[in-house]
Amino acid sequence: MPHEKLIRMANQIATFFATQPGSDQAERVAAHLNDFWGPEMRAELKAHAAQDDSDLSPLVKDALPLI
Amino acid sequence: MKDFIIPNDRKIFDDRDMGTPAKQGAPVTLTVDGFEVTVPEGTSVMRAAAELGMQIPKLCATDSVEAFGSCRLCVVEIEGRRGTPASCTTPVAEGMVVRTQSEKVKKIRKGVMELYVSDHPLDCLTCGANGDCELQDMAGAVGLRDVRYEPGENHYDPAGIGARSQAEARWRAPEGEANPRYIPKDISNPYFTYDPSKCIVCSRCVRACEEVQGTFALTIEGRGFESRVSAGGPLDDFLTSDCVSCGACVQACPTATLQEKSVIELGTPERSVVTTCAYCGVGCSFKAELNGDELVRMTPYKHGEANRGHSCVKGRFAWGYANHQDRILNPMIRDSVDQPWKEVSWEEAISFAANKMRGLQEKYGRKSVGVITSSRCTNEETYLVQKLARGVFMNNNTDTCARVCHSPTGYGLGQTFGTSAGTQNFDSVMHTDVAVIIGANPTDGHPVFASRLKKRLRQGAKLIVIDPRRTDIVRSAHIEASHHLPLRPGTNVAVVTALAHVIVTEKLYDETFIRERCDWDEFQDYAAFVSDPRHSPEMTEVLTGVPAEELRKAARLYATGGNGAIYYGLGVTEHSQGSTTVMGIANLAMLTGNIGREGVGVNPLRGQNNVQGSCDMGSFPHELPGYRHVKGAEVRAIFESKWGVTIDPEPGLRIPNMLDAAVSGSFKGLYCQGEDILQSDPDTHHVAAGLAAMECVIVHDLFLNETANYAHVFLPGSTFLEKDGTFTNAERRINRVREVMKPKQGYADWEVTQLLANAMGADWNYTHPSQIMEEIAETTPGFAHVNYEMLDERGSVQWPCNDDAPDGSPIMHVDGFVRGKGRFINTEYVATDERTGPRFPLLLTTGRILSQYNVGAQTRRTQNSIWHSEDVLEIHPHDAEVRGIKEGDWVKLASRAGETSLRATLTDRVVPGVVYTTFHHPDTQANVITTDFSDWATNCPEYKVTAVQVGLSNGPTDWQVEYNEQAERSRRIEAAE
Numbered sequence A: 001m002p003h004e005k006l007i008r009m010a011n012q013i014a015t016f017f018a019t020q021p022g023s024d025q026a027e028r029v030a031a032h033l034n035d036f037w038g039p040e041m042r043a044e045l046k047a048h049a050a051q052d053d054s055d056l057s058p059l060v061k062d063a064l065p066l067i
Numbered sequence B: 001m002k003d004f005i006i007p008n009d010r011k012i013f014d015d016r017d018m019g020t021p022a023k024q025g026a027p028v029t030l031t032v033d034g035f036e037v038t039v040p041e042g043t044s045v046m047r048a049a050a051e052l053g054m055q056i057p058k059l060c061a062t063d064s065v066e067a068f069g070s071c072r073l074c075v076v077e078i079e080g081r082r083g084t085p086a087s088c089t090t091p092v093a094e095g096m097v098v099r100t101q102s103e104k105v106k107k108i109r110k111g112v113m114e115l116y117v118s119d120h121p122l123d124c125l126t127c128g129a130n131g132d133c134e135l136q137d138m139a140g141a142v143g144l145r146d147v148r149y150e151p152g153e154n155h156y157d158p159a160g161i162g163a164r165s166q167a168e169a170r171w172r173a174p175e176g177e178a179n180p181r182y183i184p185k186d187i188s189n190p191y192f193t194y195d196p197s198k199c200i201v202c203s204r205c206v207r208a209c210e211e212v213q214g215t216f217a218l219t220i221e222g223r224g225f226e227s228r229v230s231a232g233g234p235l236d237d238f239l240t241s242d243c244v245s246c247g248a249c250v251q252a253c254p255t256a257t258l259q260e261k262s263v264i265e266l267g268t269p270e271r272s273v274v275t276t277c278a279y280c281g282v283g284c285s286f287k288a289e290l291n292g293d294e295l296v297r298m299t300p301y302k303h304g305e306a307n308r309g310h311s312c313v314k315g316r317f318a319w320g321y322a323n324h325q326d327r328i329l330n331p332m333i334r335d336s337v338d339q340p341w342k343e344v345s346w347e348e349a350i351s352f353a354a355n356k357m358r359g360l361q362e363k364y365g366r367k368s369v370g371v372i373t374s375s376r377c378t379n380e381e382t383y384l385v386q387k388l389a390r391g392v393f394m395n396n397n398t399d400t401c402a403r404v405c406h407s408p409t410g411y412g413l414g415q416t417f418g419t420s421a422g423t424q425n426f427d428s429v430m431h432t433d434v435a436v437i438i439g440a441n442p443t444d445g446h447p448v449f450a451s452r453l454k455k456r457l458r459q460g461a462k463l464i465v466i467d468p469r470r471t472d473i474v475r476s477a478h479i480e481a482s483h484h485l486p487l488r489p490g491t492n493v494a495v496v497t498a499l500a501h502v503i504v505t506e507k508l509y510d511e512t513f514i515r516e517r518c519d520w521d522e523f524q525d526y527a528a529f530v531s532d533p534r535h536s537p538e539m540t541e542v543l544t545g546v547p548a549e550e551l552r553k554a555a556r557l558y559a560t561g562g563n564g565a566i567y568y569g570l571g572v573t574e575h576s577q578g579s580t581t582v583m584g585i586a587n588l589a590m591l592t593g594n595i596g597r598e599g600v601g602v603n604p605l606r607g608q609n610n611v612q613g614s615c616d617m618g619s620f621p622h623e624l625p626g627y628r629h630v631k632g633a634e635v636r637a638i639f640e641s642k643w644g645v646t647i648d649p650e651p652g653l654r655i656p657n658m659l660d661a662a663v664s665g666s667f668k669g670l671y672c673q674g675e676d677i678l679q680s681d682p683d684t685h686h687v688a689a690g691l692a693a694m695e696c697v698i699v700h701d702l703f704l705n706e707t708a709n710y711a712h713v714f715l716p717g718s719t720f721l722e723k724d725g726t727f728t729n730a731e732r733r734i735n736r737v738r739e740v741m742k743p744k745q746g747y748a749d750w751e752v753t754q755l756l757a758n759a760m761g762a763d764w765n766y767t768h769p770s771q772i773m774e775e776i777a778e779t780t781p782g783f784a785h786v787n788y789e790m791l792d793e794r795g796s797v798q799w800p801c802n803d804d805a806p807d808g809s810p811i812m813h814v815d816g817f818v819r820g821k822g823r824f825i826n827t828e829y830v831a832t833d834e835r836t837g838p839r840f841p842l843l844l845t846t847g848r849i850l851s852q853y854n855v856g857a858q859t860r861r862t863q864n865s866i867w868h869s870e871d872v873l874e875i876h877p878h879d880a881e882v883r884g885i886k887e888g889d890w891v892k893l894a895s896r897a898g899e900t901s902l903r904a905t906l907t908d909r910v911v912p913g914v915v916y917t918t919f920h921h922p923d924t925q926a927n928v929i930t931t932d933f934s935d936w937a938t939n940c941p942e943y944k945v946t947a948v949q950v951g952l953s954n955g956p957t958d959w960q961v962e963y964n965e966q967a968e969r970s971r972r973i974e975a976a977e
């Protein structure tokens, strides 16, 4: 899948959880990705982030280790 | 002898016309011809007699409309009362003593019948209603043996030649004078005729159009003997009038005056089967009426609990596609999509498909193939298709077309309330005081529900419409919305949050409800969030275009106007913030305590008939049946032990992910049942590229649809008339779909899936769909008590139906939310990335119209196309003027995804800056324009917002021409040897 698309989708998810109260937003982003994205998509996102995470929102970056 | 009759008890097969509608009230006991009967207060004497099995002669009364009392055929005698009251308009009273037969009433009835018959063309033997005509029946019932009147002034064609003009209708033909009262037959409607010469002016049709349908298309023109029914103005016929062809008047007409053309052509039907409409999510029950295996007509079933005897043009009349010449009845295969199709036997097609799929899995891996289930297929069929993915392909690559419509509903309501479904039954709307419609167009999309809603609005309920367009329900006959908030497409969340802002800051919320039913701490976080001035209507007005004061008034009305019910559609879900809006709607209902009783609730209006069911059945790649995540080991264990396989604990691919994976080379094979993703999914170029990259596409459908242009195997499917199973409608109602006729292509769709599974090594041996339902009930808690016997006995049931709710659940969250405490969730507005700019300055939004359905595969193959033969672009006159566009011009519609051409129509239904079109026709391919942006939580595509430019054009684009040529090539079928 094109990286821009994966990043856009991940950032969209982070944008939502960033507006929620509490201090566990990164966990919730990770939980959403684990629940709704297949393992290949998650792996692709992680692989891309390992090379270049400049386009990822900070919350997605925080969530990455939990994915 | 009956004692007490409860209206709407379980006498589901008693189909008699009871004369007047059922009432609810305290019991009243009376005697009719010496027999005692107890009925609810307000019931007519006619209906009380009918409850005893006595049919008092009648003409102007029928139980779908209130009594009118005009024909006086139903007169009776009542002890202690003077004269002979009409039994249809006389309510029962305690101790009343009624006589339905006496010399006096018999004489009156005969006299009435004589008058009617004296102005009726007595061509009974060749009349379309012969055998199904109440005038005939009543003549028999009153013992009419001769008519004393001389032939005199009348309305018919004395020559009996079916005159097409008044002049042709000569009195004692051919040389006599023309009959000035003769009005020729109106055959303009494609499905029924109006023959004024047979009209007895009973007004049943007029009342049905008003009371049942709510369109007010008919009137009685003229007075006394001159009076006749008229559709629209003097120059109108049925087709040009406001008539929406729902058929209610035809159903109500006691004579052949309003008559289905199919009955005229084929004769009166001799048997009937009760089944469920296969179009929209209302899920109307119908009687399919046949001669042998030839369908003659579909009539709405009055005991259907979703539709209560009403229908719309699609379910009632648009079933001709079932026999359309385009229908494919033989399996076909080909090695590559540029080859013509080759017809083969079922065995060959199935083994070809099975080998290909297995081969792909061997070569590219277990996860390289997947399935798409359809909301047009039954629960049983859908269950098997996801089982094919999980138990035979051994992956979770299953998705459904609900992905592109209501997946945000599943997510949003699941998060807030704990269930992925609407909270009410349709009857609930009759207790609503304030109805809010958001992003739905019920008069077109869910017409039978719209008729119920309109009835309630005529009784005084208030209406708020939140929609970029001024849809019909905003203002129509006897209805006007209190508030229409014409928001800019894409700003739903801002509007919904602003509504909550007003409710919270003006302290209009229901604190008791929130304290009892929701988490108070979460509420406080939420209240602080929405109270922020940035969410005020005044601040959001610049984004949304909704006048702040109007929004405040709407919020106050919803919060304080009594029972508030929200109905919403794809205008809510098909956005990048679709799930957020659904959560915002749930927040509003919780804030105001509008949940858990009749008349309130949150109600998604589902597009297709079985959207609810296809989601319930585990079609999504992350969920097993019953919305249980695949990661749950206990849930997997239930199915693993039943199926004898190991289920993948990781979610599979969603439709857009499958297409992306296909383009990048890892997804190779697809079994697509009953769906046309090429036409219905966004960004057609991308879908086409995905399909083209696959090595085996199996299309299981009625027609060579657009997706089939890229298919290697075509498995002919069956229509709903040939299916045996269940559909679940938008109210969670499980309705039986009965096999009206045998599958024309030889196998039921569930059998085809089973053949494919077994050819791939499975050992399934279902012999009847009821066994599939048994498996569903065994494995899925909400369905635990559902089985075919129960459905046959009760008619239908709403899930959950289990030990806790043995009779099903008409209304949900009555004593508490399914998830425990209702959960408030912050809903921050985030502008979509799809923005207007200099290149694409307008916003395109899409929708549907009454006569067509979805991608039009069915409705385009019926005479419904008379109302909508092409998709047109609605554009505001200002936007049109600056572009030099006039009514009917060809225009080019372009977005960053692609461009297409269609004709324009100028209308102020859309505000300046917004254009609108439907997506029913493959020639237009509105989805060439839509982009791949999607809902953040579910990837439901953002159909409702696309930045576009519109300009004049000369006709179809090169792409459209090319596409049509390619489609044509791809549909070639090799001549049989």
Ligand code: SF4
Pocket (backbone or CB within 6 Å): B205, B208, B209, B213, B215, B216, B217, B218, B231, B242, B243, B244, B245, B246, B247, B248, B249, B250
């Ligand atoms: S078909 Fe329906 S809308 Fe048309 S006139 Fe009859 S009742 Fe009215």
Ligand code: SF4
Pocket (backbone or CB within 6 Å): B198, B199, B200, B201, B202, B203, B204, B205, B206, B229, B252, B253, B254, B255, B257, B258
């Ligand atoms: S058209 Fe039929 S229902 Fe209408 S007034 Fe005439 S006879 Fe009655």
Ligand code: SF4
Pocket (backbone or CB within 6 Å): B277, B278, B279, B280, B281, B282, B283, B284, B307, B311, B312, B313, B314, B315, B316, B446, B447, B448, B449
């Ligand atoms: S399309 Fe919908 S409203 Fe119309 S008859 Fe069918 S189920 Fe009912």
Ligand code: FES
Pocket (backbone or CB within 6 Å): B057, B058, B059, B060, B061, B068, B069, B070, B071, B072, B073, B074, B075, B086, B087, B088, B089
């Ligand atoms: S049926 Fe009662 S007056 Fe016509």
